[in-house]
Every structure is written in C-alpha cells, then in structure tokens.
Amino acid sequence: MSATAEKQNATEARIAGLNLQTDGWSASTRSDAVARLRAMGLPERRDEYWKFTRPDALTQADAPQAALFDAGEAALFEGTDTLSVVFDDGVFNADASDPLAMDHLSIERLAGAGADIHWAKGVYGVLEARGQTPVPRPLATLNTAFATDGVLIHVTGKAPKPISLVYNHSDEASDAILHHVIKLDAGAELTVLENGPAAARFNKVMEVDIADTATFHHVRAQGRDHERRAATHLFARLGTESTFKSFTLTVNGRLTRNECVIELTGDDAIAHVAGACVGDGDFHHDDTVFITHDAERCESRQVFKKVLRNGAVGVFQGKILVKAGAQKTDGYQISQSLLLDGDSEFLAKPELEIYADDVVCSHGSTSGAIDEEALFYLRSRGVPEALATDLLTLAFLAEAVEEIEDEGLRDVIVDRLEGWLERHRG
Amino acid sequence: MLNIRNLHVKLEEEDKQILKGVDLSVEAGKVHAIMGPNGSGKSTLSYVLSGKDGYEVTDGTAHLGDIDLLDIEPEERAAAGLFLAFQYPVEIPGVGNMTFLRTAVNAQRKARGEDEMSAAEFLKVVRARARELKIDADMLKRPVNVGFSGGEKKRNEILQMAMLEPKMCILDETDSGLDVDAMKLVAEGVNALRNEGRGFLVITHYQRLLDHIKPDVVHIMADGRIVKTGGPELALEVENNGYADILAEVA
Ligand SMILES: Nc1ncnc2c1ncn2[C@@H]1O[C@H](COP(=O)(O)OP(=O)(O)O)[C@@H](O)[C@H]1O
Numbered sequence A: 001m002s003a004t005a006e007k008q009n010a011t012e013a014r015i016a017g018l019n020l021q022t023d024g025w026s027a028s029t030r031s032d033a034v035a036r037l038r039a040m041g042l043p044e045r046r047d048e049y050w051k052f053t054r055p056d057a058l059t060q061a062d063a064p065q066a067a068l069f070d071a072g073e074a075a076l077f078e079g080t081d082t083l084s085v086v087f088d089d090g091v092f093n094a095d096a097s098d099p100l101a102m103d104h105l106s107i108e109r110l111a112g113a114g115a116d117i118h119w120a121k122g123v124y125g126v127l128e129a130r131g132q133t134p135v136p137r138p139l140a141t142l143n144t145a146f147a148t149d150g151v152l153i154h155v156t157g158k159a160p161k162p163i164s165l166v167y168n169h170s171d172e173a174s175d176a177i178l179h180h181v182i183k184l185d186a187g188a189e190l191t192v193l194e195n196g197p198a199a200a201r202f203n204k205v206m207e208v209d210i211a212d213t214a215t216f217h218h219v220r221a222q223g224r225d226h227e228r229r230a231a232t233h234l235f236a237r238l239g240t241e242s243t244f245k246s247f248t249l250t251v252n253g254r255l256t257r258n259e260c261v262i263e264l265t266g267d268d269a270i271a272h273v274a275g276a277c278v279g280d281g282d283f284h285h286d287d288t289v290f291i292t293h294d295a296e297r298c299e300s301r302q303v304f305k306k307v308l309r310n311g312a313v314g315v316f317q318g319k320i321l322v323k324a325g326a327q328k329t330d331g332y333q334i335s336q337s338l339l340l341d342g343d344s345e346f347l348a349k350p351e352l353e354i355y356a357d358d359v360v361c362s363h364g365s366t367s368g369a370i371d372e373e374a375l376f377y378l379r380s381r382g383v384p385e386a387l388a389t390d391l392l393t394l395a396f397l398a399e400a401v402e403e404i405e406d407e408g409l410r411d412v413i414v415d416r417l418e419g420w421l422e423r424h425r426g
Numbered sequence B: 001m002l003n004i005r006n007l008h009v010k011l012e013e014e015d016k017q018i019l020k021g022v023d024l025s026v027e028a029g030k031v032h033a034i035m036g037p038n039g040s041g042k043s044t045l046s047y048v049l050s051g052k053d054g055y056e057v058t059d060g061t062a063h064l065g066d067i068d069l070l071d072i073e074p075e076e077r078a079a080a081g082l083f084l085a086f087q088y089p090v091e092i093p094g095v096g097n098m099t100f101l102r103t104a105v106n107a108q109r110k111a112r113g114e115d116e117m118s119a120a121e122f123l124k125v126v127r128a129r130a131r132e133l134k135i136d137a138d139m140l141k142r143p144v145n146v147g148f149s150g151g152e153k154k155r156n157e158i159l160q161m162a163m164l165e166p167k168m169c170i171l172d173e174t175d176s177g178l179d180v181d182a183m184k185l186v187a188e189g190v191n192a193l194r195n196e197g198r199g200f201l202v203i204t205h206y207q208r209l210l211d212h213i214k215p216d217v218v219h220i221m222a223d224g225r226i227v228k229t230g231g232p233e234l235a236l237e238v239e240n241n242g243y244a245d246i247l248a249e250v251a
C-alpha cells in the first residue's frame, strides 16, 4: 500500500524538521518506522477512523500554539508516594525528578546512554508495529521514528511504589514526542501514573508488554490546560493470566485523541480500559480503542463516559475483535455521554467482530441528559440545583472511575472531577 | 403553619385544569389527612407545594408560615422546612444513600446559616434513626432507592424525614404497597416525629394508615377541590361506605 501524493506531501512536510537518530540500539527500528510512515502517510479526514476527528492540528508541520495555564494547585498525584519522572515540554528535568532507581525494576531514559537495554529492542516499536493491522495508526509510527525521550522500565518483581510521569507545559509552542516502553516479567507488578498537559502539542506512545501472571495498572490525567492538543497511543500485549487496567481522566484540552490497542495473547488474561472526560466549550475528545481476543477465556472491559457542555464534542470508536479459537471470551463495552445542553455532541462507533462461536460480548452506547426526576428529588431534599447536578454527573461518571482499583487514586480523580464541575456550572 | 388559599393549577403542557380552588390550613402540632379517589389531584397538590416543574399555578397562594412557597425554588422550600414523602420515591443510581442524606442535611443547614453536621455526628444520628426504622447498614450504603423493595423505599422516605426534621411534612400515600408490619414501622416513625411545632399532611387512599397515625382533621378531595372536612370519623365513613355517598352529598 502506498499513500496518495497528497498524503506523501503532508508527511514529508511534517517530518522535514524532525531529527532522525541514526546511532544506538533503536536506530534500525527508527529508520524502519520512517519507511512504514512514508508508506502509509499521516492521517487525513477521509480515513475511516478519522471521520469524527480532524487530524490537521495533529499532523501539520508546526504545533499550533497553546496558552499556558496555571492551575494554582498541587500536582495531581503529589500526595502519593511515587518515583517521579518529570518532563518539561517533553524535555527530561533531572532536578525535579527522583533518582531513577527502585527495587524489582530497572528504569532508564530512552535518550540515555543505553547501557543494558537489549530487552527494550524487543518491545520498542514492536507492539506499535503489531498494532498497525488492521487499522493504521500513523501518528504512533511517527512517534517510534522521532521520539526524543521517554522511559524504559523493566519490571522483574512487585514494584514497591508507582512510577509517576509528570508532564509540565511551560512553552506556548512546544511540540513534544515521548515514547515509553514497559516490560513486565512473569508475576511482576507495576502501577504507572501520568499527569499533565505535556506540551502545546503532545505525541505520546506507551508500549506495555505484560508476561504471564503479571499485573499492570495505569492511571492517567491529561492536565487542565484548555488549548493543548494531544495524540496518545497505548499498546499492550497480555500473556496468560495477566492483568492490564488503564484509566484516563481528561478535563479540558482543545483536542485529544487517545488510542488504546490491546492484544490478549495468553489464556485467562484480563484487560480493562476506562475513561472519564469532561469538556466545556472548545473541547474535542476522541477515544479510539481496539481490543483483540486471541486466546481463550479472556475478559475485556471498555468503559467510557463523557460529560459535554457548550458545544463540546465527544467521540468513541471502540472495537472488540474475537479471533477464531478465542472461545469463552467475555467482552464488554459501554460508551455513554451526558449532554448538559443541546449544543454538545457525542459520536460513537461501537464495533464487534467475532469469529469464535462460544463467546459473550455486549456493547452499548447512549447519549442522555440529566434525569429531571432525580434532580427534583434531590432538590426537594434541599440540595441546591447546581450541587444536585454535580452529584448526578459524578454518578454518571462513577462506572468509569470505579475501574480504578486503588481507593486513594480513585479519590484523587474524584476530587479533580468535583473541582471541575464546581468551576463549570451551567 | 401551612396555608393554601384558592389554589388553581393546570398542566403546563396541556390545557388541563387539575386543582380547582384548594383551600386548606394545617396548624402546627396537628395532623391533617387528605383522602380522595384516584385522580382527584392529591399528588398534584403535594408536587406543586414542593415545586415540581410541569405545573402552572393560575390562581391562589400557598404559604409556609409567612414564606410564599410558590415564589421560591424547591431547595429553598425544603430549607424553609417543607418535606414531601414521595408516593413514588425516585431511584438514583450512582449516588450512595448515605452521601445523599448527608448532602441534604448539610445543604439545608447551610441555607439556614447553621453549622454543618460533622461526619461523626451525622453517622451516629443516622445509624440510630435507621435502626428504629429497621433500615440496615447495607441499605444505607446502596445507591438511593436502587433495588429497594416498595416498603424499603417508603421507610427510606421516613428516614430522610427524620434526618431533615422538617416543620411541615407531607406524606403522599406512604402506606401504599406496605404490608401491615411495614405500615406499623412507618407509622411509628411518623408518630415519633409528632410534636407541637410540626404539622403533618397525610395523603392516603385508605383509612388503615389513619388507625396508626391518628389525624386531628380529615379532608376529602375530589376533582381538584376539598369537598368535605371533618374529624377522624370522616375517615371511618369513607372506609365503610366508600366515596360515593360523600360525593353524592356534596354534588
Ligand atoms: N404530569 C402530568 N401529566 C399528565 N397528567 C397529569 C400529570 N399530573 C397529574 N395529571 C393528571 O391529573 C389528575 C390528578 O392526578 P394526581 O394528582 O396524581 O391524583 P391523585 O394523586 O389524587 O391520584 C389525573 O387525572 C392525572 O392523570
């Protein structure tokens, strides 16, 4: 397959100013990625999975500017004991970061010297490349080719505390490309937190390779900046009896495209991916998920909730693919929007493709308004209308938020949501 | 305490008059009952007093003390001391019963300029009140009314009433769907709240609730009006002869 001339031109224009690393262990993967990118070309509106979201701002040569935003509050996971790794506009900040050392794992930078990262070669760009079929994800390939930094984490046991990736945004025109690789050995356990707007434009890939019986938890928040744009990809491959649970909170942001591509390759594995987003006004939020069941008795859950007001737009494209032989698959998918006014919009494309006969898969998508009966009931008990609306909105989001297993982290997310709702009342 | 004068109400969306001049006064410390056939406007009266959308007051007034109820929001009416135990309590998935109760209690306190109840104090009070109504810890934890039986929903209404300590309590068919034991429990809950400063308006279709909650005054409502007012004996008359005789008499 080769890209149209138009796509080729757009792709060349985008990569012209980027620096391709030609030495080190990732060099060959990167040059392969450039070739793959040139063959498919960057996305455009006509592409099947870009009908609901304009890719222009994500693909154009220069990042559109994004005003800085001072939240005037402590960073989200500040109160949690973590190993924190800080990036300012995509640039590693050693002073603000903790020493890169923890029991039961090794952690290094992608841009580091590259002493003993032969394992990373087996994952970097590998899960991303696997995730290109059947749906191309060119922005992730661009990332593999041109990522400037990121972390490489190899987990061999139960990590004693979470790793927290902190993404500060302090330059109005910053254009960051980060790529993280995480490999969990059999039985290993790790929680990764991510927080912050990262840059005016952020392209991020995280590849997570989860061996048999290993467990990976991921809780992410994408900052409070209103004008930032982001395209992120999360690729995960799961072994037998392994667990993957990812939750994303998005408040604000002009444009967000979060793709999640999960492959269940070992029997009895569990993958949950959830998202809660709240948007007011100039806000476009797209969750695109692809889960492949390629083993027996695996469970997958997709839970996405979007609260939209003042013309905010929510998109959900979610697919469950059950391959022949993936018997006893248990697949669940729900995507719902709460439209707080008539101006907002939710576009959903739920898909099921099943080639095994003994499976249970369900999917549902709804769009609704605040339940007037419930609102009156609350008000009749003395709860003011605005607070009652907040309570009902949080109740709507609860199914997604409850996917976060750790109670402390869940409370942090609920606090952030409560704060947002209070600031964005109708 | 509660004064309703010449209240006329129609549906907002339709040209349908439902209340056609209701006059009613409930004094502090008294229990008034309203009985009447289905469709006579009893629930409509309770909804209009508590401020539900969808109704238009075309004439008349309703005051709680010197507060003009029809002029203020539902939450303000509640903070002023009005409480409606719903005929059909609403299920609210995702909102815990306990969170709901505490939010309501503290919102009312805040509106009245009082201090909020601390979490510990609230827990103590709610547990004691719940025990009296045989509401277990599980029901307090579950989402509001979700998966509750009919009787559990009604007991949950009375629990809310007990926690909010309103001045004026309106109970809309709180007895419907209850077995005898549950009705006794509910009646005990109501009787425990009876005092000199509090008024009750008990809407019921049947006399049997009034065996347990003894009314001072009984009103018969038909076709959007109070057509007859009397003592507790009026309820017995309805019980024995139905509404037909009374309606024929006033027609
Ligand atoms: N929201 C509504 N929409 C349509 N009809 C209504 C509405 N509320 C009340 N009504 C009508 O008004 C009349 C009185 O109803 P209601 O107040 O529920 O009576 P009751 O409680 O005495 O049985 C009935 O004819 C009922 O159908």
Ligand SMILES: [Mg+2]
Binding pocket: B042, B043, B044, B087, B172, B173
């Ligand atoms: Mg009724």
